[in-house]
Amino acid sequence: MVELRAITEDNFIDAFNLRLAPGQEDYVSHPVRSLAQAYVYRDQCQPFGIYAAGKMVGYVMVIYDHDVPEYDIWHMMVDESMQGRGYGGEALDRVIEYIRSKPLGDSGRVALTCNKRNPAARKLYESRGFSATGNEDEDEMELVMTVG
Amino acid sequence: MVELRAITEDNFIDAFNLRLAPGQEDYVSHPVRSLAQAYVYRDQCQPFGIYAAGKMVGYVMVIYDHDVPEYDIWHMMVDESMQGRGYGGEALDRVIEYIRSKPLGDSGRVALTCNKRNPAARKLYESRGFSATGNEDEDEMELVMTVG
Numbered sequence: 674m675v676e677l678r679a680i681t682e683d684n685f686i687d688a689f690n691l692r693l694a695p696g697q698e699d700y701v702s703h704p705v706r707s708l709a710q711a712y713v714y715r716d717q718c719q720p721f722g723i724y725a726a727g728k729m730v731g732y733v734m735v736i737y738d739h740d741v742p743e744y745d746i747w748h749m750m751v752d753e754s755m756q757g758r759g760y761g762g763e764a765l766d767r768v769i770e771y772i773r774s775k776p777l778g779d780s781g782r783v784a785l786t787c788n789k790r791n792p793a794a795r796k797l798y799e800s801r802g803f804s805a806t807g808n809e810d811e812d813e814m815e816l817v818m819t820v821g
Numbered sequence: 822m823v824e825l826r827a828i829t830e831d832n833f834i835d836a837f838n839l840r841l842a843p844g845q846e847d848y849v850s851h852p853v854r855s856l857a858q859a860y861v862y863r864d865q866c867q868p869f870g871i872y873a874a875g876k877m878v879g880y881v882m883v884i885y886d887h888d889v890p891e892y893d894i895w896h897m898m899v900d901e902s903m904q905g906r907g908y909g910g911e912a913l914d915r916v917i918e919y920i921r922s923k924p925l926g927d928s929g930r931v932a933l934t935c936n937k938r939n940p941a942a943r944k945l946y947e948s949r950g951f952s953a954t955g956n957e958d959e960d961e962m963e964l965v966m967t968v969g
Contacts, residue, residue, distance in 0.1 A: 685857070685861045712863060715863050
């Protein structure tokens with residue numbers, strides 16, 4: 674059972690200590706860098722620890738883009754020692770449930786980007802209803818879905 | 822003329838790109854890590870870029886500790902390419918002026934820590950009126966001053 678818990682002063686050190694798998698540094702920002710961005714976007718985002726059995730196993734940030742408008746899912750990662758257990762998919766389900774409650778703004782559009790050389794991530798996103806928009810930026814492709 | 826400007830979405834990338842001098846990684850957190858902490862302490866802290874001639878040359882965070890209470894100066898650094906020009910001392914003067922306005926709480930106590938193997942930093946702090954409290958934590962010593 675995977676759950677999301679907001680990053681606070683009580684658990685941020687656990688997020689600092691999460692490790693990207695070798696090679697994933699090319700695809701995903703580390704939670705430390707993501708939380709630094711959360712500072713400047715603090716009025717429109719919510720960073721979470723991903724928890725399994727009460728232990729932080731990963732990280733994800735949800736940010737509301739008022740310009741589009743849309744929800745963006747940023748920097749989702751699972752610690753290298755905790756991968757291959759389905760936590761990413763369960764965390765994505767929790768994130769979509771969270772966005773469905775429209776906590777930061779009214780849009781039902783949900784977007785994320787995926788590195789083109791990361792087919793496993795793309796497959797995961799497509800399994801949850803995301804599809805490619807055709808928009809690309811260097812090595813990243815955009816995928817979107819709509820929540821009710 | 823050195824000035825402080827709040828870190829916002831307009832300048833945080835400049836803070837991300839500041840470089841600690843070789844060896845200083847042992848003494849000082851990088852601004853990215855500091856801003857990640859700023860996220861969780863966002864209601865009691867203010868991170869700044871240190872500017873000279875309109876360019877960000879360094880970084881410093883002021884945080885109010887409600888428990889002591891006191892102002893703490895965290896993570897002050899000047900980019901490795903901009904050191905030796907007196908920017909650290911001028912920035913410290915601006916920080917003390919900022920704290921003197923009591924922006925985050927009523928205390929006039931100002932504290933910081935300095936690595937024991939960093940006598941240049943200690944000398945700078947003492948030149949501005951800080952003195953050692955005798956409190957030490959591993960390699961760090963605490964210095965304090967009082968503003969009116």
